[in-house]
Every structure is written in structure tokens, then in C-alpha cells.
Amino acid sequence: MTERTRHRRLRENGSVRKTDLDAVLAAGFVCHLGVVVDGSPMVVPTCYGATADTLYLHGSVASRSLRSPGAEVCVTVTHVDGLILARSVFEHGIAYRSAMVYGVPRVLDGEEKLEGLRVLTEQCAPGQWDYARRPSRKELAATTLLALDLDEASVKIADGPPDDGDGPDAELGLWAGNVPFRTVSGAPLPAPDLDSAVQLPAHIAALGSRSDVHGAGPGR
Amino acid sequence: MTERTRHRRLRENGSVRKTDLDAVLAAGFVCHLGVVVDGSPMVVPTCYGATADTLYLHGSVASRSLRSPGAEVCVTVTHVDGLILARSVFEHGIAYRSAMVYGVPRVLDGEEKLEGLRVLTEQCAPGQWDYARRPSRKELAATTLLALDLDEASVKIADGPPDDGDGPDAELGLWAGNVPFRTVSGAPLPAPDLDSAVQLPAHIAALGSRSDVHGAGPGR
Numbered sequence: 268m269t270e271r272t273r274h275r276r277l278r279e280n281g282s283v284r285k286t287d288l289d290a291v292l293a294a295g296f297v298c299h300l301g302v303v304v305d306g307s308p309m310v311v312p313t314c315y316g317a318t319a320d321t322l323y324l325h326g327s328v329a330s331r332s333l334r335s336p337g338a339e340v341c342v343t344v345t346h347v348d349g350l351i352l353a354r355s356v357f358e359h360g361i362a363y364r365s366a367m368v369y370g371v372p373r374v375l376d377g378e379e380k381l382e383g384l385r386v387l388t389e390q391c392a393p394g395q396w397d398y399a400r401r402p403s404r405k406e407l408a409a410t411t412l413l414a415l416d417l418d419e420a421s422v423k424i425a426d427g428p429p430d431d432g433d434g435p436d437a438e439l440g441l442w443a444g445n446v447p448f449r450t451v452s453g454a455p456l457p458a459p460d461l462d463s464a465v466q467l468p469a470h471i472a473a474l475g476s477r478s479d480v481h482g483a484g485p486g487r
Numbered sequence: 488m489t490e491r492t493r494h495r496r497l498r499e500n501g502s503v504r505k506t507d508l509d510a511v512l513a514a515g516f517v518c519h520l521g522v523v524v525d526g527s528p529m530v531v532p533t534c535y536g537a538t539a540d541t542l543y544l545h546g547s548v549a550s551r552s553l554r555s556p557g558a559e560v561c562v563t564v565t566h567v568d569g570l571i572l573a574r575s576v577f578e579h580g581i582a583y584r585s586a587m588v589y590g591v592p593r594v595l596d597g598e599e600k601l602e603g604l605r606v607l608t609e610q611c612a613p614g615q616w617d618y619a620r621r622p623s624r625k626e627l628a629a630t631t632l633l634a635l636d637l638d639e640a641s642v643k644i645a646d647g648p649p650d651d652g653d654g655p656d657a658e659l660g661l662w663a664g665n666v667p668f669r670t671v672s673g674a675p676l677p678a679p680d681l682d683s684a685v686q687l688p689a690h691i692a693a694l695g696s697r698s699d700v701h702g703a704g705p706g707r
Contacts, residue, residue, distance in 0.1 A: 296581075297565065297567050297581060297583070299519035299521075299530050299563055299565070300530075301519075301521040301528035301529065301530035301561075302528055303523050303526065303527070303528050306523065307523070307559045307561070307589070308521035308522055308523050308528050308529075308530075308559065308560060308561045309521065309528075309561050309587075310519050310520075310521035310528075310530050310561045310562070310563040310587070311563065311587070312563060312565040312583065312585050314581055339527045339528065340528060341521075341527070341528045341529050341530045342530070343519055343530040343531065343532060345517065345519070345532040347517050347670075349672070349673075350611060350612050350694065352612060352615060352619070352675075352691060352694075353619065354619060354620055355619055355620040355621075355622070355626070356604070356608055356615065356616065356619045356620065356621055356622055356626075357622050357623075357626040357629075357630070359608065359611070359612065359615065359619070361516075361517060361534055361611070363517070363532065365532050367529075367530065367531070369527070384576070388576055388579065391570060391579070391581070392570050392572060392579065392666075395572060395576065395579065396576065398661065399572070399573065399574060399575055399576045399579070399661060400574055400575040400576065400656055400659060400661070401575075401576055402575070402576050402577050403577075406575070406576075406577040409577075410577070427676070427678070428676075428678035428679060428680075429678055432678055432679075432680035432681065433680070436620055437680070437682075439620060440682070440684075440685055441618065441619060441620070441685065442675075442677070442681065442685050442686070442687055442688055442691055443677070443678040443681055444675050444676050444677040444678045444681060445675065445676045445678075446612075446672050446673070446675045446676075446691065446694045446695045447672065447673040447674075447676065447695075448670055448671070448672050448673070449670070449671060449673065450567075450668055450669070450670045450671075451668070451669060451670075451671055452569070452666055452667065452668050453569075453666070453667040453668070453669065454667075455572075455662075455664050455665065455666045456647070456648075456664050456665045456666075456667065457662070457663070457664040458647070458648035458649055458652055458663040458664045458665075459648060459652075460648075460652035460653070460657070461652065461662065461663055461664060462657070462660070464660075465660055465661065465662050466662070467662055468662055471572060471662055471666065474570065474572075474666045475666045475667075
């Protein structure tokens with residue numbers, strides 16, 4: 268834990284536990300990658316895959332900002348779990364889980380690049396690495412893949428219920444509680460030019476019937 | 488449009504149309520706020536509300552980084568709409584809508600602060616500004632609210648279907664298409680200490696039965 272990953276707000280449940288970090292990272296596949304470009308911040312969404320010690324990031328979107336070696340990044344993954352509705356506007360909040368990872372990413376090459384791409388692909392769409400055609404040498408060269416160590420990271424988890432039930436606001440007679448959100452996936456839509464003889468494989472059918480996925484595979 | 492909001496990638500559908508920007512901002516209420524702290528990027532999730540020309544941001548989370556006046560920020564809003572599954576791993580992608588807004592935020596005070604908080608509250612939880620107890624003077628003082636002009640912004644929209652159906656990969660006999668995602672809200676959960684005589688108001692019941700909300704109110 269460094270100075271910037273120490274939590275400053277009391278209301279939120281800050282955590283530096285590795286199991287919390289792993290759980291938040293495993294529950295999604297889209298992060299926000301922050302870089303500094305000419306002194307200004309730039310935040311781009313991109314997809315990722317995580318192992319126990321490494322975050323792999325698709326880097327093409329931010330490639331122009333990652334030209335300078337040694338440039339630090341901040342990667343943030345957030346899952347919005349719902350609304351926390353209190354008696355007072357002031358006590359309202361968002362229920363969420365979020366992870367922040369700081370570090371200097373390595374631009375991958377060779378075997379590690381292929382392995383990183385496998386991890387990333389499997390996190391986004393479990394089963395596709397073994398099913399789809401794998402990248403050619405040329406396609407690999409056209410892909411920017413970044414690896415970030417999970418050494419400097421923190422997690423914030425905010426959930427309900429609202430905590431203004433023991434003060435004067437409780438006498439207002441107003442409803443208070445949580446409205447939960449979840450992300451669900453729907454039936455896979457075949458590409459218009461797909462040969463009708465091609466069957467929907469089981470692993471893609473499974474991708475289309477998930478609840479509270481945030482991009483995670485079944486059972487995670 | 489500035490140099491950095493000009494789109495560089497061909498595959499994604501970059502847009503600087505105001506209607507696209509408005510639609511992406513209206514479809515959510517959580518953004519990622521990027522700032523530069525001691526030369527390093529920091530990306531924090533926070534909630535927002537948008538009008539035609541202004542983005543209002545809850546700034547407490549990033550307050551320590553916004554002490555220096557004139558500091559630029561990048562605010563990114565992303566909605567993940569699904570997976571684009573192609574015949575090749577290389578052509579895989581995420582279906583998403585994303586908006587990036589650059590600028591130097593103003594820290595609000597007085598009437599504009601109250602109005603910004605109203606816009607933000609109504610975007611997160613439509614109906615709550617008129618229902619819940621509004622902020623006291625002391626609570627307002629304890630809230631940091633930022634306003635960012637929507638002058639420098641861009642939008643990216645990526646959707647399906649995968650476009651490798653007209654090449655040699657189409658002969659592989661592999662399934663290709665999209666797996667759609669949507670965010671749904673569930674039944675409101677009363678706070679454990681809520682007086683059982685308090686009825687669930689209609690606007691909160693409506694918050695709990697939304698599909699593809701991304702935090703937007705019904706009908707948006």
C-alpha cells in the first residue's frame with residue numbers, strides 16, 4: 268500500500284485485501300485506463316484480463332499515449348451495483364465495487380503476449396480462445412498488449428443500507444433503502460452473413476444467459 | 488473538436504455529434520474522472536448529471552487532486568452493450584458507447600451548486616430531489632460539486648456485427664455474432680430500520696423495474 272492507495276474517505280469500505288482485489292477484477296472485463304498526455308489526463312475504456320499477479324490490457328486505444336517508455340498508468344475497474352436511497356439527498360450514494368491499479372505497464376511481445384491475449388480473451392468471452400481462430404503472426408504484431416503488475420492496488424466497496432435511520436431524518440416518514448442493479452446477457456444474435464448451417468456452440472449459448480455478469484464467466 | 492478528440496481508429500465509429508454525446512451522457516450516471524496527481528494519472532469513479540451544456544460531477548472522491556485551480560480533467564462515460572464474437576480472435580470486440588469530455592472544472596458554490604446537485608440527483612435517481620430532504624447549508628458546504636463545460640468532447644460507438652464474414656475465415660464454419668448485455672434494476676430493498684408504515688413511493692418503485700438503464704430514468 269502506498270500513500271495514494273490509502274483510503275481517505277471513511278464512509279466507503281476501503282480494502283487492500285488481495286481476495287477483494289481478485290474478486291473485483293474477476294467480475295468484469297472492461298476497465299478505464301488513465302494516462303498522462305502532454306501533462307493532461309486521458310481516460311479510455313479498454314478490455315482486460317487478470318491473473319493472480321498481472322493485469323493484461325488491450326492497449327491499442329491508448330497506444331499513442333504509451334509510446335514513451337516508463338509512463339505510469341492508473342487502471343480503474345468499477346461495477347455499479349445499485350442506488351442507495353436515503354431520507355436525505357446528502358446521504359444518497361451509489362452501491363459499487365471498484366479497484367484501482369497503478370503502475371508502469373510493460374508492452375508485451377512473444378510468448379507472453381500470446382498468453383496475455385489468451386487470458387484477456389477468456390475473461391471477456393470464456394471458451395472463445397479454444398473455439399475461434401487464434402491470431403496470426405501478423406495480427407499479433409498489429410495488437411498492442413500491456414501487462415501491469417498488481418503490486419500497487421486498492422479496492423473500494425460501497426453498499427447499503429443508507430445510514431440515516433438513526434437520526435432526526437428517520438422521523439420524516441420517507442422511504443429509504445437500496446435499488447439493486449445487475450447486468451444480464453441476452454440471446455446471442457447471429458451475424459447477418461452467418462451460414463445458417465453453423466450451430467450455436469454451447470459455450471456461446473452460455474455467454475448469453477448470464478445474470479450479474481459484469482463480463483465474468485459463469486460461476487465467478 | 489481538438490486534436491485529441493479527433494478519432495484515430497477506423498474501426499470504431501467516432502462521432503462529435505452533439506446528439507450522440509447527449510444520448511451517451513443521458514444513458515448513465517457513473518463516470519470515470521481522470522486527473523493528474525504529482526505527474527501521475529488517477530482515475531476515480533464518481534456520479535454525474537448532465538444538462539445540454541454542462542456536466543456536473545460529484546467531486547469528493549477526487550477532491551485532494553482538484554485543490555490546484557486550473558487543473559484539467561478527462562471524464563469518460565462508458566456503457567458496455569455486449570460482446571462482438573468474430574470467427575477470429577483478432578476481430579473480437581466489445582460493443583460499447585463511450586463519451587470523453589475534457590476541460591478545467593469549476594468548483595461550484597451558491598445557487599449553481601444547488602442546481603447542479605439537483606441535476607445530478609435527478610439523473611441518478613429521478614424523483615428523489617422532490618421527495619428526499621434537500622441538503623442543509625452545512626451539508627452543501629461538505630459537498631464538492633464540479634461543473635465541466637461540454638465544449639471539448641467526443642463519442643465512440645462500437646457495435647456489431649463482426650466484419651470477418653467476407654474473408655477466408657467465413658469458411659471455418661465458426662459461429663459469429665453478438666451477445667447483447669443490458670443492465671436491469673431489481674425490486675427496491677427497504678432499509679432494515681425502515682418504519683414498516685412507510686409506503687414505497689411510485690417513483691422509487693419505477694426505479695426498480697428498469698431495463699437497460701445504465702442509470703438513466705425511464706423513457707430516456
